Amino acid sequence: MNNKILLASAGMMCLPAVLAAKAPKKPKANQQRPNIIFIMCDDMGYGDLACYGQPFISTPNIDRMASEGMRFTQAYAGSPVSAPSRATVMTGQHSGHTHVRGNKEYWSNSNTVKYGNNVDYAVVGQEPYDPAHKILPEMLRDNSYRTGMFGKWAGGYEGSASTPDKRGIDEFYGYICQFQAHLYYPNFLNRYSRSMGDTAVVREVLEDNIKYPMSGRDYYKRTQYSARIIHDKALEWIDRQDAKHPFVGFFTYTLPHAELAQPDDDILEGYKKKFFVDKTWGGQPTSRYNAVEHTHAHFAGMITRLDSYVGEVMAKLKQKGLDKNTLVIFTSDNGPHEEGGADPAYFGRDGKLRGLKRQCYEGGIRIPFIAWWPEHIKAGAVSNLPFAFYDIMPTFCDLAGIRNFSKRYTNRDVPGDGFDGLSIAPTLLGNDKAQMQHDYLYWEFHETDQIAVRRGDWKLIVVKGKPKLYNLANDIHEDNDVAEQHPDIVNELIDVIKKEHTDNPMFMVSLPYMVCKLPKKSFVPTL
Structure with missing residues (x-):
């Protein structure tokens, strides 16, 4: 898959560049390696951001990233659902090669624990990444990067051979299990912190939440909102970084994935006024999501809330003086969903593309992708380069100075082990002539x-x-x-x-x- 050819550009009309800018500076050989913040949200469609044409939802901070950085029009997720898409980022393999290709869950009603009066699973999580295959955080930490992950893991169930503590992550806070991550007011979250002396992933019980049931109207009396808690942990982690040690943060936020639930604050109230005529979703007997009113306001509010988190990340980097040497990526794990009352048709969320989450049509796999790196990425640039998530690994290794990573990390004892990606660093740095391109891009998904x-x-x-x-x-x-x-x-x-x-x-x-x-x-x- 590594041959040099030029692909004909296809697809969406490019928006004009917002700002004129000087040509980007190429990193010098002796320059300090860049820090990397990889922000991947959950189930955001290609057309969900204003900078990709969304007319109803306000996203000023992400739009500013696009105007000051590079916006890609033909970027692709690794899969049309969460766990395997994330696996392609972590393993550098497409979904015909990587071990995790679906949302295989590990939980059982026969193995439970009580939090207050709420019964929950004693073990949760997804199919583990193959421990014999090196993943991206392990490679970066091997090369002196400090590593943090905040949000969804989805790369192995609790106690398996593939949890953050065993796969190159120094600090983790969030959900080990993406099934648990369907709720924004859960009974517990997971933590692993080398700095706190943790030897394995542990659960942190949300004591205020477990006072109330997990379903029905009283569920909304819960106050510990997971998205904000996880985001605050990410900000605290950035606060502990400095210019002497390179770091990489994987901020795998759950917004705007269902359920449609969030604090009833100015963001939500503003959209309730905007969508005065709105929908109510009454729930379903087999659904984990609670009934909700104002579904359009909730969905729009979740994206604007996520946008505010992105703005806080950028502000924190600037406050610490880390912004000029930090590459920030914003993207989504797959296309839009229609779960829990979400209404992608109303928002035109497929960006005029066919298909939703769980489909290999363009709407299920083409995603927003924005790269921001002052003085290196040309402001307002738009790229039509077709690439996929399995290109993230070689790109980050390239920028981190990890040469010949494929030869170095391929496990010769595992038949067929290897990597499928190409570095897109030349495109990021404005050197399109040096950019290698795939003969083809590949996906498969078993559920559909x-x-x-x-x-x-x-x-x-x-x-x-x-x-x-x-x-x-x-x-x-x-x-x-x-x-x-x-x-x-x-x-x-x-x-x-x-x-x-x-x-x-x-x-x-x-x-x-x-x-x-x-x-x-x-x-x-x-x-």
Whole structure:
């Protein structure tokens, strides 16, 4: 997947640059390695930010990041759902190679613990990352970076071989389990802190929350709001950093994922007035989410609240004098959801793209991606470079000065181990001529039994074994299946799937069938 070719640009029309700026400065060989803050929110669609065309929701801080940095129009998540998308960031492998390819949960009703009068699971979490395969925080910490993670882990259940304390994280606070992270007023959060002397991940019980039930109207009497608590821990961690030691922070915030719940403050009240005619979601018997009023106001408020957190991160970096040597990334783990009363259609949240979370159509995997790094990234730049989350690892290693990371960290004792990404550092630094590009990008997802390949403007979607072909240059919404007109292209992309897919019995997908090109009929005259 590492050949040099130029992909034809496809897709959304670029917004004009907001600010004119000087050309970015290239880091010198002896310059201090950059700090990195990687902010990944949860289920934000391509069109959810004002700088990507959202008309209803205010996001001034993230918009400023875009105007002062680089906005990407063809950035892709690693998967259309949370755990495997995060896995591609951490492992540098696409979802045909990486071990975690779905939201496999570990919890059981037969193994519970009580918090007040609330029953909760004694062990929670997802399928662990393969401990034999090095992940990104381990690589960076091996090379003297201080590492912090605040938000969702989703890379292994409690007590497994893959929890933050065992995978290169110095300080963690948030949710080990993404299933637990569906609630903003939980019974507990997880912590691991080397500075506090922790030897493993522990639970911190939220004593004010457990006074009230987890469902019904009294749930909203809970006061310990997890998003704010986690964010404050992230700010405290930045406060402990200095210019002498490089650091990397993974801020994996749960906003704006369901549930639709948050403090009833000025942010929410402002949107209640804006969306005077709003919806009510009455809940569902099988849903973990509580009934909620003012669904539009809640969703918009969650994004604006997240935007305010981003602003506080930027302000903290500036206060500490760390802003000029810190690369800040903002992105989302996958496309928009429609859970817990969320209404993506109302907000046009697919950004005119087809599909939602759990789908390999563009709406499920194309995501906002903004990079900000003063004096190095040109202000107001817009990039059409197609890339995916498994390119994050080589990019960060490149900027951190970790040379030949693939050879260094490939485990020769594990058959097929390796990495799929390419560094996008040249693009970030304004050196497009030096940017290598993928022959193709690859995704697969077992829950909806879908596989996707993008090569240039061509996009192949395989749904339950049936291949469909789209040309993104003139069909960004993927409405017109042209597989019958281009069987040769279909078969070439099917060959890519056969090359890139490795079987994983936990996350099975249906491989596509070849499309045969029928020979032209011979003309036989009638007598």
